[in-house]
Amino acid sequence: MTTATVESDVDMAARFARDVDPLLDALSRRARRLAVNDADAEDLLQDTLLHAYRGFRSFERGSNLKAWLFRIQYHRWISTHRHRQRRPAEVAVERVGDRELAGEVARLSSGRPSPEDEVLESLSDNDVRAALANLPEGTRMVMYYAGVAGYTYAETAALLDVPIGTVMSRVSRGRQRLRVALAHLDRTGSALAEPAGRSA
Known part of the structure; x- marks a missing residue:
C-alpha cells in the first residue's frame, strides 16, 4: 500500500x-x-x-x-x-446643506418610488423587452447588466471588459433611447417625456 x-x-x-x-x-x-x-x-x-x-x-x-x-x-x-x-453612503458633513439633508430625509421617509420606477411598473415586460432588443448590442448589454440584473457600473465594466466611463455613457444613451421608444406607452402621465424648455 x-x-x-x-x-x-x-x-x-x-x-x-x-x-x-x-x-x-x-x-x-x-x-x-x-x-x-x-x-x-x-x-x-x-x-x-x-x-x-x-x-x-x-x-x-x-x-x-x-x-x-x-x-x-x-x-x-x-x-x-x-x-x-x-454600507450607507459616507459624506463629509460640511458638504451637506440643510436643503439637501431635508430633501433626502423626505424622500426616504415617504417610501415612494421614483418617477422612473413608477413608469416602468406601468409598462408590460414585453414592451420593455422589445425596446431593449432594438438597442445596439453594446448599449443593450450594459442596460441589461446595470438596469435589469442590478450590477453596479463598476461590476458591469468588469463583466464586459470596458472602461467604467463607457458603461456610464452607454447607460445614458440607452435611457434616452428607451425613453423615446416607450414614451407612447406611458400611462402615468408625462414622466417619460423630457421636460420642454428645461434650462440649465
Missing part, C-alpha cells in the same frame, strides 16, 4: 511564493484596473494573495495558475463591491 506524501506547510509556502512571484505584476495591473484608486488596488491584491494562499493546497498542479488567481481576484473584487454597496 502506497501513501501519498503530504507537503509540509513550509514546502507549500515556498512553492506558492515561487509559482506566484512571476504573476505579481499582472495581478497588480489588473487590480489597478478593477479598483478605484491605488490604495484599493493594493488591498485587493493582498486580499487575492491571502485567499489564494489559503486555497493553494486544493489548486491542481499543472492547471492554469494565472487564470485561477485572476478568478480569485475578480471574485474578491465583486465581494468587496457588494459589501461597500450595503
